[in-house]
Each structure stands twice: as structure tokens, then as C-alpha cells.
Amino acid sequence: MQLTFSGQRALIVGGSCDLGICLAKEMIQEALYPILTFRSEAGRKRIEKALEPFSSRWEAVRFDFADAVSLNLLFAHLREDLDFLVDLAQGDLEGLVASVEEDEFRPYFLQNISSRAEMLKRAARVFLRKRSGRLIFISSAAAERASAGQGFYAAAKLASEALYRNLGLELGGRGITTLTLRPGYIDAGRGRRYLQGLGKEALGKVPIQRALTEKEVARSVVFFLSDIARGFNATQIVMDGGLTAGK
């Protein structure tokens, strides 16, 4: 199937992670133009090293949910020209709800929910002027599958999902649609480290008996960005090999 896209410029928020870089490569293959955000110098170097062979077919820009000024700089950099947004950014906060300190979870929610809402507002207004835009939020199967110690993570993911869902609900009539993808175990980045800790026991519970590859997820995201997939709007899709379907 030949995929077609309404636009070319795709912002990948949280672009320096394994999945972000893999996604950028897949986008380049489809003649899209990824703009990857990084938070640190190390992130910028990771992106540059990985995408070096594709010079002039991508760019990278600093953006950090914890830094309000960086949001203004990001949108100044974009110059009102954006067609897609894929949001991979997610801080991690592990701990029991009754244990985590207030001065840990308050900034966590501020960054991962309020700052995200601010970014979405800015992006939506850019898309609104074009009367076209497609946004994909990468959530997690863990958002709905309760697990001790992941309450804050799940709360931030579910709140963010709600923001994306409503954006698609409110602006679908203006050509702006949203989708949340909830991947399960991915053999990349944080997921790989987690799986290394749990080993085969964790994967044994997955009906397909393996973790997802970053390429599988990245290619799925590219498909969901394409014109044919725009009917998936204001909803969530679970991509976890069947993990959360069973008991």
C-alpha cells in the first residue's frame, strides 16, 4: 500500500530516544521531514550521530517541558509551519502514591500535563490556520493496567490522553485529528532496561511471546500519520501483543 500524507513537516517531541530516532528514519523513507526535539546536549548528539547519513532531511531543536522559554523558542523555530506532531516525551516517576513526596509529584504533573497542554494549545493553533493537522500521542499500555509504583506515570499518561482525545473531538471538523497509541513492552530504551530486569517472565505473559520492536511501533506511527488512517480520531489503540487483553 502506497501511503499518502497531508503535509511533510513532522515534529517529534522527545525525539532523542531510540523510538524517536527510529521514527525519524521511517519518516525520511516516506519523504516526510522530521523535526526532533532534544532536552540535553547528549540528546542532540545522539540524534546527530544517528541521522548523519540523512543530512538536510531532518532538523533538531531543543525543547524541554520543564523550561517554558524553550516552548516559545520551539514555536519560533517552527515558523507556523507544521503538519504533524508525534509526542513521545514522558518523564518517569516511580513510587507508591502514599510515598512520593509532594515536591516530586507537583513538578512532575506540571511538566507532563500542564506543559504538554501548553504545547498542544500552541500546536493546535498552528494547525488551525492550515485547517489540517495530525497528532499522535505515544502513551503506554501501563496507563490502563494498574501496577504498584506507576500511579503517577499512569495519571500523567491518562491525563495527556484526555487532552489529545478532546483536541480531536473539538477540532476534527477543522481537519485536525488525534490518536493515542498505547504500546506494550518495546525492546528499546526504557522498555529494554525494564525487560532486562524482568527477563523471560514478563514476556511469557504476552500472547505473542515477545516484545515489540521499535521499528514495528515506528512504522505503525507512520501509518497512523497517513491520510488513510485519519478516521482513527479522538481514540486510543493498544499495541501490546495482546498483553492487556487477558487476565
Added chain:
Amino acid sequence: MGILEKISGVLADILDVEASDIEAETYLIRDLNVESIDMLEIAVSLNAAFNIKVSENDIFLRNLRPYLIEAEDKGQAQAPCLVEKFPFLTPDRVQEILADLDSGPVLKVKDLAGFVAYQTR
């Protein structure tokens, strides 16, 4: 192109109506059936067209009625309170609005023009 003419063009484009049917006295909600999502789009377009920051609460007189209740609670006169909250409305326009409140949403195209003129003064 004057402010009013430019605003009429923006409204015509967004609401799919003829610009010639839009006048200063046209009501946005009563006559043009503007909804909240249209307002968002209008604000974004005016921001781009005039290069001004558009507060949706201000330009669409969103808190008009709460401000009137607040003035009443404080025992203050309503008109000066509205002039203070919405400095782009002239005292005459505020009187018109106060006389028109019972007939429905009061927002008119000329209020948008007043806001833009105030922001670009």
C-alpha cells in the same frame, strides 16, 4: 484595507458567509451563529491578520455577565466597571450593551473591531 473590512473578510472565510452580509452592527452569535470553536478560529486568524495578541476572554466579552454580577455585589455602578474591564469599549457602546442584555448575546462585529483598534493603537 480598514480594520472592519479585514475582520469581515476573516469572518466570511471562517463562517462561510458573504463578507458583504457582515456589518459593524451584525451580532456574532445571534446573527452569524458563531460557536466556541469558531471563536477559537477567529481569534487565531485575527492574531495572524493583525499581529496582535488576542485574549479570547476579552475580545468575545466572555466574562461580561460575571463582571456585572461582581459590580452589583460590590454595590458599584455597572457601566464604569465594564469600561474598566473592557477598555476597548467606548462608554456609549457600554450603555448600548447594558440596554441590550435581555435580548441575548450582545457581541457585535464592531466590538471585535474596537478590540483590534485598541490593540494596534
